[in-house]
Amino acid sequence: MDATHAHDHGHDHHPSGLMRWIKTTNHKDIGTLYLWFALIMFFVAGSMAMMIRAELFEPGMQFMHPEFFNQLTTMHGLIMIFGVIMPAFTGFANWQVPLMIGAPDMAFPRMNNWSFWLLPVAAIFLIGEFFLPGGAVAGGWTMYPPLFIQGGMSYDLNIFAVHIMGASSIMGSINIITTILNMRAPGMTMMKMPMFVWTWLITAYLLIATMPVLAGAVTMLLTDRHFGTHFFNAAGGGDPVMFQHIFWFFGHPEVYILILPAFGIISQIIPTFARKPLFGYASMVYATGSIAILSFIVWGHHMFTVGMPAAGQLFFMYSTMLIAVPTGVKVFNWVATMWKGSMTFETPMLFAVAFVCLFTMGGFSGLVLAITPVDIQLQDTYYVVAHFHYVLVSGALFSIFAGAYYWLPKWTGHMYDEKLGKLHFWLSVISMNILFFPMHFLGLAGMPRRIPDYALQFTQFNQIASIGGFIFGASQLIFLIVVLKAVRGGAKATDKVWEGAEGLEWTLPSPAPYHTFETAPMVK
Amino acid sequence: METHQDRYYLAPPSHWPIVGSIALMLLAFGFVMDLNGMGNGKLVMLAGAGVLLFMLFGWFGTVIRESEAGKYNDQVDLSFRWSMSWFIFSEVMFFAAFFGALFYTRTISVPGLGSGETMLQLWPHYTATWPTAGPGLASKFTPMEAWGIPAINTLLLLTSGLTVTWAHWGLKKNNRTQLVLGLILTVALGMCFLGLQAYEYHEAYTKLGLTLGAGVYGATFFMLTGFHGFHVTVGTIMLIVILFRSMAGHFKPSHHFAFEAVSWYWHFVDVVWLLLFVVVYWL
Ligand code: HEM
Ligand SMILES: [Cu+2]
Numbered sequence: 001m002d003a004t005h006a007h008d009h010g011h012d013h014h015p016s017g018l019m020r021w022i023k024t025t026n027h028k029d030i031g032t033l034y035l036w037f038a039l040i041m042f043f044v045a046g047s048m049a050m051m052i053r054a055e056l057f058e059p060g061m062q063f064m065h066p067e068f069f070n071q072l073t074t075m076h077g078l079i080m081i082f083g084v085i086m087p088a089f090t091g092f093a094n095w096q097v098p099l100m101i102g103a104p105d106m107a108f109p110r111m112n113n114w115s116f117w118l119l120p121v122a123a124i125f126l127i128g129e130f131f132l133p134g135g136a137v138a139g140g141w142t143m144y145p146p147l148f149i150q151g152g153m154s155y156d157l158n159i160f161a162v163h164i165m166g167a168s169s170i171m172g173s174i175n176i177i178t179t180i181l182n183m184r185a186p187g188m189t190m191m192k193m194p195m196f197v198w199t200w201l202i203t204a205y206l207l208i209a210t211m212p213v214l215a216g217a218v219t220m221l222l223t224d225r226h227f228g229t230h231f232f233n234a235a236g237g238g239d240p241v242m243f244q245h246i247f248w249f250f251g252h253p254e255v256y257i258l259i260l261p262a263f264g265i266i267s268q269i270i271p272t273f274a275r276k277p278l279f280g281y282a283s284m285v286y287a288t289g290s291i292a293i294l295s296f297i298v299w300g301h302h303m304f305t306v307g308m309p310a311a312g313q314l315f316f317m318y319s320t321m322l323i324a325v326p327t328g329v330k331v332f333n334w335v336a337t338m339w340k341g342s343m344t345f346e347t348p349m350l351f352a353v354a355f356v357c358l359f360t361m362g363g364f365s366g367l368v369l370a371i372t373p374v375d376i377q378l379q380d381t382y383y384v385v386a387h388f389h390y391v392l393v394s395g396a397l398f399s400i401f402a403g404a405y406y407w408l409p410k411w412t413g414h415m416y417d418e419k420l421g422k423l424h425f426w427l428s429v430i431s432m433n434i435l436f437f438p439m440h441f442l443g444l445a446g447m448p449r450r451i452p453d454y455a456l457q458f459t460q461f462n463q464i465a466s467i468g469g470f471i472f473g474a475s476q477l478i479f480l481i482v483v484l485k486a487v488r489g490g491a492k493a494t495d496k497v498w499e500g501a502e503g504l505e506w507t508l509p510s511p512a513p514y515h516t517f518e519t520a521p522m523v524k
Numbered sequence: 525m526e527t528h529q530d531r532y533y534l535a536p537p538s539h540w541p542i543v544g545s546i547a548l549m550l551l552a553f554g555f556v557m558d559l560n561g562m563g564n565g566k567l568v569m570l571a572g573a574g575v576l577l578f579m580l581f582g583w584f585g586t587v588i589r590e591s592e593a594g595k596y597n598d599q600v601d602l603s604f605r606w607s608m609s610w611f612i613f614s615e616v617m618f619f620a621a622f623f624g625a626l627f628y629t630r631t632i633s634v635p636g637l638g639s640g641e642t643m644l645q646l647w648p649h650y651t652a653t654w655p656t657a658g659p660g661l662a663s664k665f666t667p668m669e670a671w672g673i674p675a676i677n678t679l680l681l682l683t684s685g686l687t688v689t690w691a692h693w694g695l696k697k698n699n700r701t702q703l704v705l706g707l708i709l710t711v712a713l714g715m716c717f718l719g720l721q722a723y724e725y726h727e728a729y730t731k732l733g734l735t736l737g738a739g740v741y742g743a744t745f746f747m748l749t750g751f752h753g754f755h756v757t758v759g760t761i762m763l764i765v766i767l768f769r770s771m772a773g774h775f776k777p778s779h780h781f782a783f784e785a786v787s788w789y790w791h792f793v794d795v796v797w798l799l800l801f802v803v804v805y806w807l
Contacts, residue, residue: 023537114541160552216621228737235660237740239633
């Protein structure tokens with residue numbers, strides 16, 4: 001792909017080759033970097049999941065030591081969250097936000113570059129942990145003390161990886177907020193912005209408000225490890241539970257950071273393929289806002305079993321259930337958008353429809369977990385694993401697939417291979433359910449999470465899950481092939497690409513030129 | 525076609541970000557090596573710090589040159605304002621984590637250790653009063669008295685908030701002497717603050733037995749005041765930079781975002797100190 005200039009700048013010297021990507025200040029280049037980074041990390045963390053499922057295929061220990069198994073679950077979680085879902089969404093934001101609001105680029109192109117180029121450093125740290133004495137961190141992605149305080153060198157490296165990823169997220173968020181608030185084309189009022197832009201604006205606020213808190217929490221871990229403080233040690237008047245409070249004050253908004261941009265993508269795609277405007281646009285905006293605000297007062301639902309006064313349990317139970325209301329508004333609006341639409345089911349729409357159904361299931365199992373007495377039974381079982389994989393795999397990840405298929409023609413100028421796309425969809429959606437649905441039963445029957453061995457009676461469901469897992473893993477290679485094919489060639493995409501597509505990005509040629517909207521468009 | 529000035533300035537490709545990434549990588553990895561007793565950790569950290577300084581000079585230098593060349597129009601100026609405001613907000617949230625820890629230990633974990641079954645089973649002789657080094661440590665310490673150095677420091681910082689505003693008035697009236705004088709005073713007050721705090725830390729460690737290891741009191745005391753002190757240091761460095769820029773004739777009465785950003789930051793540091801003074805030293 002050559003760097004085509006729509007308008008030629010005599011004074012801009014764009015380096016080529018590797019240097020183009022390292023020094024780039026172009027939002028499309030940076031978006032592409034984010035997306036490739038996320039895809040590579042997806043296969044890294046995915047192969048860890050394959051190892052986990054291989055070990056769990058049978059009871060007893062097959063392939064690895066228990067410590068290594070724990071390292072795998074921990075790093076799988078950390079990398080999937082911080083290295084795959086978040087960078088992928090930021091990649092979408094980089095590509096799409098300027099195109100959707102008619103801005104020439106992001107507000108701070110250099111800082112944008114830094115936000116990306118901090119991520120490979122963090123990735124080197126995280127993956128490098130496996131090669132240090134003692135191996136990678138093994139206490140779970142939640143990094144709870146006292147385990148986390150007792151580990152070796154990789155624990156320190158992990159702390160700094162979190163710091164660096166946090167810095168990247170904060171700079172990225174400041175950039176996105178400033179771009180959206182200050183760079184909209186004339187006439188693009190806030191309430192005309194595409195839903196994807198709205199959801200990212202709110203996500204960016206969540207990031208700025210919670211990433212520093214996580215940084216504080218891991219800093220306290222570091223000082224407890226090396227500088228003699230007793231934040232999380234009762235002997236000095238501290239409390240390990242305090243870490244959980246601080247962590248989940250970040251952690252619950254974090255899960256909304258992982259899903260709000262998904263809501264945005266789905267809200268772009270469904271109207272296009274239903275050929276109807278989004279039902280209840282304003283209510284979507286307000287629902288997203290309320291979800292974000294409520295997400296700050298529900299963290300205790302991760303801590304029902306650590307000991308909490310009854311009043312606290314009740315508060316967190318009801319506040320958690322309250323979040324289901326704005327979430328329900330969204331699901332209702334998506335369904336109402338499809339109602340009596342003239343729908344077609346190209347791959348992006350298939351993923352979007354699957355999202356609506358399966359994310360809702362994940363939401364429902366969340367509601368089950370929100371009920372304190374029930375959660376006391378289910379906490380730390382496979383039921384929780386089933387819950388968060390329904391919201392994260394068939395939720396966040398499917399929305400990323402949907403968005404990638406939806407915008408690939410605009411990015412590359414070529415239609416992707418629809419047959420392969422559909423194959424990828426059907427294999428993913430079926431195997432995903434084979435993989436995660438039985439986990440509900442395993443959890444209800446009492447199988448604990450993060451343990452490499454299990455009692456005999458759990459064997460069958462685990463084998464079903466593992467088979468689903470292997471099919472799911474293999475199917476993702478199809479996605480890689482589809483993307484590579486679309487980048488290299490294929491049927492020429494039209495400007496509008498999709499018959500029902502609306503919005504500024506579809507007024508541009510496909511592929512979108514290197515510089516766009518240098519003169520702001522007028523939005524009526 | 526519009527003129528250059530009407531356009532939102534978009535930076536050309538730049539190598540500074542990757543230099544920054546390498547700097548942070550060296551710094552963090554060197555620190556990890558050092559913490560784990562590997563020989564060359566400090567050296568790697570030093571290299572990282574050097575690269576970081578090089579990057580900061582280069583990057584900010586570029587921004588200053590672009591600004592002085594008049595490349596930033598009003599819209600760019602507004603972008604800077606939004607970003608600085610939200611950056612300060614993120615800093616507020618960083619401090620919130622440590623204030624939260626102080627609140628939690630004072631109202632939940634310490635009283636919890638001194639009452640009920642926990643006390644009876646584990647530390648039957650523990651009386652939970654604040655300040656405390658916790659029930660299980662032998663450490664004895666004297667807490668920091670609020671109405672000595674900390675009160676003087678409060679006065680210093682409050683005054684420095686006034687002097688920086690006075691300098692700002694000077695800038696707006698294009699009274700350069702008032703601008704430079706105000707900044708010099710502010711820098712001096714900031715440095716006095718830091719000097720007194722260093723003295724206070726020295727006293728704490730040598731005379732009062734108050735250390736990072738002195739239970740949750742020591743931990744929250746040093747983390748809160750320490751991170752605040754770090755922010756004062758950064759703020760003072762930023763003040764020195766704009767002082768030199770003022771002396772070099774930078775900034776116009778109508779266009780001086782860098783000055784305002786530094787003064788916002790300085791006021792933020794001031795407000796954090798007031799909170800610190802009340803909840804860490806006084807109450
Ligand atoms: C209706 C909305 C939701 C409700 C009521 C809900 C409720 C819950 C509850 C109560 C737990 C704690 C279970 C336990 O540890 O015992 C939990 C765990 C979790 N949820 Fe949700 N949730 C919802 C949506 C989401 C979404 C949208 C995401 C992410 C996209 C998500 C991701 C997670 C994750 C990752 C965990 C496990 C954390 C861990 O312990 O490692 N949830 N959820
Ligand atoms: Cu939660």
